[in-house]
Amino acid sequence: ERRRRARTTTLAGPPNPSLFFGTSKVVSDLVDAGELYEEWSEKYGPVYRVPAVLGTSKVVLCDPKAVLHFFSRETTGYVYTAFWKHATENISGRGVLWAEGDIHKRHRKALSPAFSNAAIRRLTSVFYDSAYKLKTAWDGIIDAESGDKAVIDVERWYVSSLLDTIGIAGFSHDFGTLLGKPSAVANTFNDFANLKPSLLGGAMQFVVGMVFPWVTKLPTDFRKLIDRLNEGMGEIAEELLENSRKESEGKIKTEDKSIIGLLIKAEKTDSELHMSEDEVLSQMKVLILAGYETTSISLSWCLLELCKKPEVQQKLREELLEFGNEDPTWDQLTHELPYLDAVVHETLRLHPPLPETERVAAEDDIMPLAFPMTTPTGTVVDRIAITKGEVVLVPAHMMNRSIDYWGPDAKAFKPERWINEGGIPQRAQGISGHRHMLTFSDGARFCPGRHFALAEFKVVLAVLIRNYAFEFRDGPETKTEIKRGILPRPGIAGEEGITLPLWVRRLT
Ligand code: HEM
Numbered sequence: 001e002r003r004r005r006a007r008t009t010t011l012a013g014p015p016n017p018s019l020f021f022g023t024s025k026v027v028s029d030l031v032d033a034g035e036l037y038e039e040w041s042e043k044y045g046p047v048y049r050v051p052a053v054l055g056t057s058k059v060v061l062c063d064p065k066a067v068l069h070f071f072s073r074e075t076t077g078y079v080y081t082a083f084w085k086h087a088t089e090n091i092s093g094r095g096v097l098w099a100e101g102d103i104h105k106r107h108r109k110a111l112s113p114a115f116s117n118a119a120i121r122r123l124t125s126v127f128y129d130s131a132y133k134l135k136t137a138w139d140g141i142i143d144a145e146s147g148d149k150a151v152i153d154v155e156r157w158y159v160s161s162l163l164d165t166i167g168i169a170g171f172s173h174d175f176g177t178l179l180g181k182p183s184a185v186a187n188t189f190n191d192f193a194n195l196k197p198s199l200l201g202g203a204m205q206f207v208v209g210m211v212f213p214w215v216t217k218l219p220t221d222f223r224k225l226i227d228r229l230n231e232g233m234g235e236i237a238e239e240l241l242e243n244s245r246k247e248s249e250g251k252i253k254t255e256d257k258s259i260i261g262l263l264i265k266a267e268k269t270d271s272e273l274h275m276s277e278d279e280v281l282s283q284m285k286v287l288i289l290a291g292y293e294t295t296s297i298s299l300s301w302c303l304l305e306l307c308k309k310p311e312v313q314q315k316l317r318e319e320l321l322e323f324g325n326e327d328p329t330w331d332q333l334t335h336e337l338p339y340l341d342a343v344v345h346e347t348l349r350l351h352p353p354l355p356e357t358e359r360v361a362a363e364d365d366i367m368p369l370a371f372p373m374t375t376p377t378g379t380v381v382d383r384i385a386i387t388k389g390e391v392v393l394v395p396a397h398m399m400n401r402s403i404d405y406w407g408p409d410a411k412a413f414k415p416e417r418w419i420n421e422g423g424i425p426q427r428a429q430g431i432s433g434h435r436h437m438l439t440f441s442d443g444a445r446f447c448p449g450r451h452f453a454l455a456e457f458k459v460v461l462a463v464l465i466r467n468y469a470f471e472f473r474d475g476p477e478t479k480t481e482i483k484r485g486i487l488p489r490p491g492i493a494g495e496e497g498i499t500l501p502l503w504v505r506r507l508t
Pocket residue numbers: 096097098108286287290291292294295298352353354357438439440441444445446447448449450452453
């Protein structure tokens with residue numbers, strides 16, 4: 001113990017509010033603790049220690065150089081906690097999300113052709129197909145009201161649309177949820193949002209699981225839903241795998257350009273990348289989980305922001321209408337629609353669907369700092385010693401919208417900052433990740449689906465904003481809140497489940 005203390009840098013941090021939970025319950029109850037991490041950083045310095053469950057603690061990194069260093073060692077020097085290792089395996093099996101070190105490298109290499117720009121360019125028409133199916137459905141609802149507008153639970157619709165898209169783009173499977181086919185997977189996602197908080201369910205299971213990984217095995221409602229999700233995804237994945245097997249035996253012919261199609265082809269030409277059947281099944285589950293929940297949460301945040309700021313919604317519409325009647329291609333979406341790009345990035349900055357990254361040090365380490373700080377013993381340090389076994393946490397929500405890095409308007413939804421000269425302050429430019437945001441993580445687990453997500457997000461938004469105007473159902477003063485699902489997601493205060501009822505007015 002003395003040896004351990006000698007090697008760890010003494011760090012300041014908040015006092016312990018609870019012997020059992022440490023600060024973990026306070027953080028979990030807040031749902032979004034970005035501001036709390038920011039307050040602590042102002043008080044205790046850019047790297048500090050917070051008390052966690054049963055006398056354990058976590059080191060929180062809010063210094064860009066330390067964060068970059070942490071991500072550069074992700075999956076080797078900093079690895080999943082025992083709890084996360086269990087959780088990722090429970091949720092999606094031994095695929096890319098579970099793997100670490102060399103195995104992880106192999107998984108990423110096998111997946112990379114499927115996420116190349118060329119692949120995403122090809123998938124753009126799939127994104128448009130889904131967006132136009134959504135439009136047909138909404139036009140039907142509006143026609144039935146015999147006017148030019150209707151209240152539509154928009155989230156329910158585009159959640160289906162996004163699930164259909166990941167099915168087709170990910171593995172050439174049409175879930176058909178948009179056309180009303182019931183989906184066990186979509187229903188299960190909805191049930192997560194309806195779970196009542198309980199001591200060992202939901203988020204608290206994550207908190208307690210940090211110290212007792214076995215709680216993930218308890219038959220809580222949360223655990224039951226995870227099992228159901230896994231089963232639902234597994235059934236689909238097996239059917240798809242069967243199809244691709246038939247294809248390779250020449251029994252059926254498909255031009256499979258989907259992510260998993262490309263993955264299976266790549267492994268045939270490069271035996272080093274070989275994936276077992278279980279691994280392929282697991283990748284499919286990761287795609288459903290990673291590719292659908294995150295993007296739908298982002299779209300919801302975006303529509304909420306656009307309802308709160310009708311002038312931003314109008315400015316975006318004008319840019320899209322000025323562009324002309326043709327649907328923008330992938331290259332145009334990427335380079336020629338700056339305001340669309342800004343609205344999307346501002347949404348991702350303010351509302352990262354995965355708010356924190358937590359890992360444990362696999363070995364002793366020295367973290368360099370961008371900004372030297374004074375420790376409680378009065379020493380000024382420009383590096384921090386981390387001891388093997390320490391839990392380290394990077395708060396993306398804090399780094400993405402801290403006033404210290406982004407300036408006094410850091411908390412405001414201001415797409416202009418992405419366009420105006422000097423809109424991104426020098427200090428924010430020191431943050432790594434996609435466009436100085438940690439929304440897509442960084443390092444070895446840097447989200448491989450980010451170009452996919454950006455293209456899909458832009459396509460759906462472009463089609464919707466060009467054709468419809470959105471307003472809160474109950475007027476501009478409507479209160480919103482963050483709800484708990486598998487990941488936190490926004491909603492209208494008082495509404496149950498995954499739902500976002502808005503006035504949708506047809507413009508054309
Ligand atoms: C707005 C949308 C999205 C956001 C904010 C997002 C964010 C992230 C983040 C933060 C991680 C790292 C997770 C961790 O460290 O545990 C990640 C991983 C991943 N994402 Fe995304 N993602 C998005 C969309 C997508 C899409 C559309 C796909 C696929 C089509 C995708 C595929 C993946 C995969 C496969 C991983 C695992 C990577 C690994 O473990 O090496 N993501 N994503």
